[in-house]
Amino acid sequence: MKLRAIIAGLVASVFLSGANGEAQAEGPWRAHEENTRGWMLMSPGERIEHQTKIRSFKDYDDCHAYQVAHHRLMQERAEGRGLKLPETGRDVCLRLLSSPDHRN
Template identity: 50%
Template structure:
């Protein structure tokens, strides 16, 4: 009987690890996916991540994203560094699909 329980536990653990990282939890900002990550203070990073997670409307999200990108581009220019342009479009999941 113990062998069956162990087998079920192993199967459950393997099935859980098959879930993609993005599906395991909320979006997490990082230097790899956020324009200007290195140009923000730790407090700004936390506030940015919370703000991004709060959006339910595409237009509001896109307005914030544009404003954030402009601010980070300005900071980058002032500091003489390049801005990471490989960031993910965090508003894309809110884009209207045309389905009602």
């Protein structure tokens, strides 16, 4: 009986999240190695702090200024270790431009 409940819960969660993961895309931004420049150069604590900071912004300009400073710091760390960071990536702060809290 317990196994049936677990299976039913898993099926329901897959159904509710949508086949293509759209529901997950609408959730809070999560920092990870595929979307955070310099991920491998950050400590676990810095990763958590970075994610918390990015999530806290209500204004695009403030968020973007932090993002530029973060990228600069990660670039310095990479150069110090003889590494090259990817230049591409999406601007996680763009979500704020469509936010009702955004101020021009």
